[in-house]
Amino acid sequence: MKRIAIIGGGISGLSAAFALEEKRGAGAALDYALFEAADRCGGVLVTQRVDGCLVEAGPDSFLTEKPWATELCRKVGLGEQLIGSNDVDRKTYILVNGKLVVMPDGLMFMVPTKIMPTILSSLFSAGSKLRMAKEWFHPPRKAEGDETVAALVERHYGAELVDRLADPLLSGVYGGDASQLSVRAVLPRFAEMEAQHGSLGRAMLAARRKMANASTSPRPLFTSLKDGMQQLVDALLARLPATAFRPNRIIQSIRPQDGGWMIASQHGSDYFDSVIVATPARNAARILQETNSELASELDGIQYSSSVTLTLGYDQSVRAALPPGFGFLVPKSEGKRMLAATFVHNKFPHRAPDDRALIRCFMGGSRDEEILASPDEEILRTARNELQQIIGIRAEPQFSRVYKWRGAMAQYGVGHLERLERIAKLTQQHPGLALAGNGFRGIGVPDCVRSGAEAANLVASESGSPMQPASTHYSRNPQ
Numbered sequence: 001m002k003r004i005a006i007i008g009g010g011i012s013g014l015s016a017a018f019a020l021e022e023k024r025g026a027g028a029a030l031d032y033a034l035f036e037a038a039d040r041c042g043g044v045l046v047t048q049r050v051d052g053c054l055v056e057a058g059p060d061s062f063l064t065e066k067p068w069a070t071e072l073c074r075k076v077g078l079g080e081q082l083i084g085s086n087d088v089d090r091k092t093y094i095l096v097n098g099k100l101v102v103m104p105d106g107l108m109f110m111v112p113t114k115i116m117p118t119i120l121s122s123l124f125s126a127g128s129k130l131r132m133a134k135e136w137f138h139p140p141r142k143a144e145g146d147e148t149v150a151a152l153v154e155r156h157y158g159a160e161l162v163d164r165l166a167d168p169l170l171s172g173v174y175g176g177d178a179s180q181l182s183v184r185a186v187l188p189r190f191a192e193m194e195a196q197h198g199s200l201g202r203a204m205l206a207a208r209r210k211m212a213n214a215s216t217s218p219r220p221l222f223t224s225l226k227d228g229m230q231q232l233v234d235a236l237l238a239r240l241p242a243t244a245f246r247p248n249r250i251i252q253s254i255r256p257q258d259g260g261w262m263i264a265s266q267h268g269s270d271y272f273d274s275v276i277v278a279t280p281a282r283n284a285a286r287i288l289q290e291t292n293s294e295l296a297s298e299l300d301g302i303q304y305s306s307s308v309t310l311t312l313g314y315d316q317s318v319r320a321a322l323p324p325g326f327g328f329l330v331p332k333s334e335g336k337r338m339l340a341a342t343f344v345h346n347k348f349p350h351r352a353p354d355d356r357a358l359i360r361c362f363m364g365g366s367r368d369e370e371i372l373a374s375p376d377e378e379i380l381r382t383a384r385n386e387l388q389q390i391i392g393i394r395a396e397p398q399f400s401r402v403y404k405w406r407g408a409m410a411q412y413g414v415g416h417l418e419r420l421e422r423i424a425k426l427t428q429q430h431p432g433l434a435l436a437g438n439g440f441r442g443i444g445v446p447d448c449v450r451s452g453a454e455a456a457n458l459v460a461s462e463s464g465s466p467m468q469p470a471s472t473h474y475s476r477n478p479q
């Protein structure tokens with residue numbers, strides 16, 4: 001009987017555990033234990049019911065085009081619980097000079113693909129519109145190496161588009177900074193499109209035509225679960241044997257021993273044949289320090305940012321006064337602490353009764369780590385002030401909830417993919433070791449699900465490469 005330890009009970013570790021459970025169910029001779037530092041599993045997936053509203057503390061949904069989370073939901077019997085975002089009301093605003101300006105129709109991620117809406121939009125200056133027209137004639141360009149998202153976008157569309165679109169979209173997605181994030185790791189399609197088509201606009205348009213020609217009916221941009229993301233955690237946990245989950249175990253180190261691994265926690269040591277480390281990369285670095293300091297140092301080099309989500313519940317009068325749509329994004333140049341806000345009652349209508357408004361604000365990110373140190377009341381005060389300035393809400397919220405996530409969002413900096421290659425090589429020196437989590441090839445929930453399942457397949461089969469090539473990422477902006 002092969003014994004496998006999984007360290008970290010977030011969605012990555014849980015997905016690994018479930019994949020092993022499926023193998024066990026199919027007759028594989030294996031046993032596993034899931035070690036989690038906290039008293040609950042799920043990591044940043046936390047849903048609460050407050051006053052008839054469904055409040056997500058961490059992720060509220062996942063990108064539909066990435067199938068792995070949806071597939072997992074179906075496997076654990078949640079197929080009937082899957083819901084799509086209310087895309088008929090999808091509209092996102094950008095704050096420009098203190099006013100909300102709607103993102104023009106035809107923007108694909110940040111690339112304009114429709115001429116008239118772009119020309120008529122007040123989101124861009126005349127200079128930027130001219131750049132957009134010229135962009136159409138960009139010749140193909142093979143990238144020599146990695147670069148930041150800001151550098152690529154600025155080359156095509158100029159600095160204004162970085163400020164008004166690229167940066168706010170990425171701070172909403174990654175809590176990150178377009179001038180730091182790697183284009184090859186975060187937006188690999190952009191680098192490919194540039195190499196193949198030159199113009200991102202023409203490439204996006206071609207992709208859109210291809211999608212339109214495919215006979216499939218349009219799918220919602222985001223998928224979630226009726227009772228929130230926690231449903232997935234609960235359903236996964238219910239499918240694991242009761243003895244498999246070991247809460248309140250902070251794993252301090254893992255060491256190779258006698259062809260297997262000695263796992264040490266504050267409660268002592270235990271021996272396993274294989275181990276999946278599914279924690280944030282910097283925690284993995286600590287755990288692996290004694291075993292391979294070079295690997296630990298590479299893992300430690302993966303940066304993380306912190307974030308704060310704040311949900312406010314309001315009454316009907318606020319709901320009636322809000323602009324239609326999913327919410328807004330705030331460029332850095334506006335000088336606010338709020339990065340984005342989602343009108344939850346529009347994005348997923350059944351998450352609030354018809355006579356309520358539910359607004360979820362995002363703060364923090366790599367430029368404002370200090371906010372984590374602020375007391376909840378101060379965060380609430382700041383958010384309310386800024387909501388008043390941006391959308392004129394003066395009303396007292398009926399309730400509010402603040403959630404702080406320290407170092408939860410991996411930031412894929414320039415050179416991230418090369419770092420992953422080095423990590424893969426170093427990990428291969430240790431048979432029976434696999435890594436999973438959001439530090440590697442995608443921070444979205446579907447990517448984490450996939451990374452956990454791949455790690456489980458690897459250690460169960462004891463062959464193949466410890467980190468499978470995979471890619472593309474999720475988008476969490478409220479469009």
Ligand SMILES: Cc1cc2nc3c(=O)[nH]c(=O)nc-3n(C[C@H](O)[C@H](O)[C@H](O)COP(=O)(O)OP(=O)(O)OC[C@H]3O[C@@H](n4cnc5c(N)ncnc54)[C@H](O)[C@@H]3O)c2cc1C
Nearest residue numbers: 008010011012037043044058059060251437438443444445
């Ligand atoms: C505020 C927020 C909003 C997000 N929104 C979205 C969204 O809308 N859509 C989307 O797709 N993605 C979203 N994401 C990203 C996504 O939710 C995460 O990347 C993903 O859930 C991470 O899962 P994980 O299991 O890899 O890590 P985590 O959830 O961080 O779990 C890691 C677990 O490891 C445990 N651990 C750490 N060290 C040890 C140790 N030494 N011993 C034992 N256990 C340990 C931790 O306690 C934790 O439970 C969001 C993230 C945040 C923070």
